[in-house]
Every structure is written in C-alpha cells, then in structure tokens.
Amino acid sequence: MERNDFIKSLGLGIALVCTGSCLSSCGKKGDDPSPNNPSGGGVPSGTTASVDLGTQLLTVGASVVVSGILFIRTAAGNATTSFAATQATCPHQGGSLNFIQASNFIQCSLHASRYTTTGSILAQPNDGGTTSALKTYPLTVSGTTLSATA
Numbered sequence: 272m273e274r275n276d277f278i279k280s281l282g283l284g285i286a287l288v289c290t291g292s293c294l295s296s297c298g299k300k301g302d303d304p305s306p307n308n309p310s311g312g313g314v315p316s317g318t319t320a321s322v323d324l325g326t327q328l329l330t331v332g333a334s335v336v337v338s339g340i341l342f343i344r345t346a347a348g349n350a351t352t353s354f355a356a357t358q359a360t361c362p363h364q365g366g367s368l369n370f371i372q373a374s375n376f377i378q379c380s381l382h383a384s385r386y387t388t389t390g391s392i393l394a395q396p397n398d399g400g401t402t403s404a405l406k407t408y409p410l411t412v413s414g415t416t417l418s419a420t421a
Contacts, residue, residue, distance in 0.1 A: 313339075313358040313362075313406040313421060314338060314339035314340060314358065314421045315421060316421050317420070317421065318338060318339070318340075318420070318421040319338075319418055319419070319420045319421075320337040320338035320339070320340045320342075320356075320418065320419055321337065321416050321417065321418040321419075322335060322337060322342050322416070322417045322418075323415060323416060324349055324412075324415040324416070324417055325415040327342075328342060328343075328344040328354070328417070329344075330344065331344050331345065331346060331347060332344065332370070332372030333372075334369070334370035334372075336359040336367075339358065339359050339360065340356050340357070340358065340359055340408060340419050340421070341356065341357050341358065341359040341368055341370065341377065342354060342355075342356050342417065342419065343355045343356070343357075343370045343377075343388055345388055349412055349415070349417075350412065351410040351411065351412055351417075354410055354417055355388035355389065355407070355410075356407060356408040356409075356410055356419035357377065357386070357388070357390050357405040357406065357407050357408070358405050358406045361379035361380075361381065361382075361384055361402065362402055362403045362404075362405065362406075363379065363381070363382060363384055363396045363400055363401070363402040363403075364381055364382065364396075364400070365381075366379040366380045366381030366382065366384075367379075367380045367381075368380070368386075368405075370388075375388070376388075376393055377405065379396065379402075381396075382396035382397050382398045382400065383396065383397045384396045384397075384402045386404070386405050389407060390404045390405035390406065390407045391404055392404055406421075408420060408421055
C-alpha cells in the first residue's frame with residue numbers, strides 16, 4: 272500500500288468512527304423534558320364518566336378520578352357550576368393530577384406543574400419542560416349523578 276492510499280484509508284476510517292460517535296451521543300427521547308404524550312393525557316372522545324353525589328364529592332374541595340377524568344367539587348350545591356372536570360393525567364409527561372384543596376389548584380405528581388380548575392396553566396414543570404392547558408369536560412347533573420363527557 273502506498274503512503275497516499277494509507278492516509279486516505281486512515282482518514283475515511285477516522286471519519287466513520289467520529290460520525291458514529293456523534294450520532295450515538297445524540298439525545299434519547301427519554302431525555303427530552305418537553306411533552307411526550309401525543310394525546311395530551313385526555314380521555315378518548317365520546318367517553319362518559321359519572322359520579323354519585325350522594326356518596327362522592329360531598330364537601331367543597333373533594334375530588335375523585337373516574338375513567339381518566341378528575342372531578343372536583345368547587346362550591347356547595349349540586350348545580351354543574353359547583354364542579355369542575357379535567358383530564359386526570361398531566362399533558363407534560365402523563366403524571367397523575369391531584370387537586371390541592373388548601374391552595375385551590377391542580378398539581379402534577381411528577382414535575383409539580385400547576386393548573387387552575389378551569390385547566391389554565393399556573394406553573395410549568397420543574398424539570399425545565401413545558402406543558403399545555405388541561406382538557407376540561409362539560410358537566411351534566413341528573414338527580415344525584417354528575418356526568419362528564421369527553
């Protein structure tokens with residue numbers, strides 16, 4: 272092998288090694304702090320979930336998750352305006368959402384994103400990522416049954 276051929280083959284080999292190293296060091300999907308839940312954490316369209324107001328959501332601030340919907344009692348009485356219904360999973364990375372009665376907001380259990388009961392964002396995730404507003408669902412009351420439909 273002549274010197275020029277040797278240098279060319281050596282250069283090509285180094286280029287391939289460097290290219291492979293660069294490509295393998297690119298971030299994995301799990302390293303991305305941005306949303307990775309394409310459905311946004313909502314329930315499938317057409318889903319209806321119901322709560323029995325005679326046994327559940329008895330006090331202001333009470334909450335319960337049924338079929339992927341977070342039901343919250345926001346006021347006294349059994350009018351639809353006394354309740355809120357949002358998706359039960361965080362749109363950021365799918366963490367469970369909990370109503371924090373003392374602070375009157377919904378918070379993600381994974382990265383502490385915070386939302387109003389109307390779904391608006393109060394605080395972005397603490398991992399540096401971003402979230403989107405929560406899906407909210409229309410409510411109906413029939414007797415002592417509260418229902419939300421996606």
